[in-house]
Amino acid sequence: MEAAAGAEIANDLSPFLRTYKDGRVERLVSNTFVPASEAPGPNGIATRDVVINPATGVSARLFLSVAAAATGKKLPIIVYYHGGGFCTGSAFSKLFHRYAASLSARAGALVVSVDYRLAPEHPIPAAFDDGWAALRWVTTFADPWLAFHGDHTRTFLAGESAGAVIAHNVLARAASPEGDDIDIEGMVLLHPFFWSHQRLPLEIDDGQKEGPKPLFVPEKLDKFFSFLLGSTEDHPCAYPPVEVVASLPCRRALVAVAARDLARHRGRRYAERLQRHGKLCREVTFLESEGEDHAFHLYRTTRPSAVALMDSVVKFIGGGERTPPLPNKKTVVERGLIHDPAMNLSVGAYDKVCWDNLVANGSSAGNNQIRVTPRPMVRNALVVRPLKSASSVLSFGGLVKNGPMRIF
Template sequence: MATQTIISSAQATRNAESEIVDDMRPFLRTYKSGRVERLMPDTFVPASEDPGDTGVATRDVVIDPATGVSARLFLSVGAVAAGRRLPLVIYFHGGAFCTGSAFSELFHRYAASLSARAGVLVVSVEYRLAPEHPIPAAYEDAWVALRWAASRSDPWLAFHADPNPTRMFLAGESAGANIAHSMAARVAADGEDIHIEGMVLLQPFFWGTERLPAETDRHDGPVFSPELVDTLWPFLTAGAAGNDDPRISPPAGQVASLPCRRVLVGVAAKDVVRDRGCRYAAWLRRGDRCREVTLVESKGKDHGFHLYRPECASAVALMDRVAEFINGWAPSVIADAETERLHAREGTSKTGRAASGDGPDMEVSDSPGLKAPNALAAKRPTPPEAAASFQLEIGLASSSEMIQRRPFAPADLGTAVAKSRL
């Protein structure tokens, strides 16, 4: 009898390990045992204060040891060498609130390219993921990170981020764009003394209980189907909310009253959430708070294309558009080398046109009255000059213990990040 009991117990354990409770492909599966299997595993890359060939120095910081909220900072060498204070971009990665990491190769690469191309200081936020940490954990972590970044208490932010409040932006794609919107909405609702100049929302993850036109006949998309998206929000909130939740389906009035002067919304023509982004931009234009609204549509592309094919013509053109937007239509000439590198690999010119005469299929719709001034005419330093100037700048700040810390390896965050994944 005892032997049979042991065998039965072992069999029950095996059954629990293999019995799927939630099949959320392509993101993850959960099992009866409580195990979470992520189907899009992250490849982690270390940070390094040596800018190397990328022209971007990176460093990791723990913002809240109790929860594991942390961030990776990205600092453009060329922009620092020019002696300028940099726009500050607080970036939230995508991944449907349940996958992805600021330390993964995918999102590290994007944030580094953004820093280099736009000449900005990027704070890429590492937030807790569902289902281990259901919504609202991601929002709570993002809020802590936003307040920390706005305080400029970190030495890189204190020395290199522009203190001018008109130079701080929120950015993200997919779930990260949703988080950026939610942070702006919370600033407005709480009356927090944080000035957000603008937002960059790429393929924002919004949904609802009623279908929009682009959602009615999309059953074979490589990333999202309407049926999958219908189940995501209840899963992410552990059943606490449905698709009428204002966090996933923000009302028009909230969108129109966001405290941002400028917003860029990027959508992909084949993306199931395309119409949500287009409607969001339309609602912004109806309000009286946001003075400049830019809607960029990438033709023939689907959700997250700019992450998985960053050197395709449409992704390069989108990055150029984002850089120009952040810089107030005067993209940093310090970042020209990064643009040339991307376009050279794709065989396009800096305008985004292919060498053969064909270019990325993109439509841009600007809010009325928005005009683009001429680009800055400053001379770009040569790479050796830039590197020398950058080392000098780092030396000025080297009295800080955090500047002197060794290059990051994922284990360096210790139990703080480990706790966030439990």
């Protein structure tokens, strides 16, 4: 919204927005919106939009590499949160559409780019709540692309700038009991926008005496985060304490910073804390792009440093050993059916378990065929997938349905 000439400014939060005393908000970053298309573009990426929560308006754009899907192999899932200072940007804008499409093409991944609610109309923690709702939606596999092409054992959370902070907070929430059923392979934080009013030593004098003026200076970030959080007090969502970082439930993490970015010191310390104290994270990769400032890779996509950063992200997504879910993760989420078509017998079970850790064991006709039928998909279709076995789940004796059923 543009402000009328002569309107009195309440908060100048450049380069993101200005607010006016009459209540209006002027965003200083314009968005050029790009429509989705299930017909693949020149880069071989098909896209489509979904509504995650009609009540809040939270939605997402899905990016599917047609070539990768054609192999028949399950694809890694990247839940991506765009940047923009929590108050600008959109999953449907040209800038973030281009990046998500490139990531999908290069990594051969199914990217879910989340369009979350923006501040100040929707103050923090709305963005974190929306990010969590999106991850929850992804884990239901309620979309055909996710059901047919997504590999639930390779789910990643990713974002740059404010989106990286959202990714962190969503993963931190997954460490709580409400996330016991969620399994995250990795986290990708690009130029995380962490901040607090308590200065780190290098933020007092970071040695940036030459070259272009940095995008951010401490005083501006103090003012910006005070506005976002409604307080001059530091908040753990903006700069997480070590105990929160230590409990993050992912197997691998990549943290990248830019050498001219004021926020780089926080990103480096975050990576160090995760490396030293992470109880579950087995691998931490830290990258620093020399001579670059905050989120440079979005605007200068062909620059060698941007290409190198994308190469590192793609390698990270495709790397790592195929490890089992973390030991603290429960697997039960929603009701489903374990069904023997030959005998027309159905036994109540659970959907969205970690199927790699389940095995059906039975006798007589109970061994014929066991399939898992998740919830109905869109267009009244059902997705039926084989059950992988690893331990005893069911026993059938002739026409008698009996237990026990074990959930691991």
